[in-house]
Amino acid sequence: MSEDLLSFASPAIDETARRLPGTDTSAMALVLLLTRVASGLTYDLESTVHRPAGWSWSAWRLLFTLWISGPVESRRAAELSGMSRAAVSSLANTLVGAGLLERAAGEGDGRSVVLSLSERGSAAVAETFRAHNAREAQWAGLLDPAELATLTTLLGRLADAAHAADWIKRR
Structure with missing residues (x-):
């Protein structure tokens, strides 16, 4: 940095x-x-x-979200990944083309789209997460265990309070 x-x-x-x-x-x-x-x-x-x-940070956010959540409507994928629906739609086109993502018509509403990882995409996320987590460990290692626990607790409290606040603008 x-x-x-x-x-x-x-x-x-x-x-x-x-x-x-x-x-x-x-x-x-x-x-x-x-x-x-x-x-x-x-x-x-x-x-x-x-x-x-082979992908961007935005692609990682979407792929990881789907890896954790499983198949979800694109609208929900946008909410969970903190991205706009337009960004998810555009990114989904690229990731489908790369064979990492699959798109299917949603049930009930003919306009909704369900996104899911392909088998190749799921394997790629799992493999990449190992390197991602190793780098996370390097960052976390900059703090001693007590500092890390305190920071994690405080960030969790801040996240919970922000989630509950009705004045904070969300996507």
């Missing part, structure tokens, strides 16, 4: 507080660092694991 990506946070917080007194710098630090670490982590996983496997 680029040193500039994370080292920018501290001066950005300080300068914002100087220019805009009253800024909630604790909230700013949380969001700025969280998004920058997440971006760096995503870039690292995509460049070291997923691009070499």
Whole structure:
């Protein structure tokens, strides 16, 4: 991860507080660092694991979602993967063409589409997950076990609270 990506946070917080007194710098630090670490982590996983496997981060998100959930309507796949329906539809075309995904008409509504992994897609996700998880372990290893447990607990609490908040915009 680029040193500039994370080292920018501290001066950005300080300068914002100087220019805009009253800024909630604790909230700013949380969001700025969280998004920058997440971006760096995503870039690292995509460049070291997923691009070499032949797909993008978005493709991985959709493939992994279907690997976990099993066949689901494309609308539900979009919700579970955090992607737009249009992005899932476009990506599904590419992944069907690559032989990783299968598409079938949904029951009940002639317009709905059910997405599922092909046998080849399921095997590819399982194989790639091994490399993905090894890289996750490297990232997790940057913290000691107590720090990792605390961070995981806190992120889970933040995720649960955000899920329950009615003011947060979702896809």
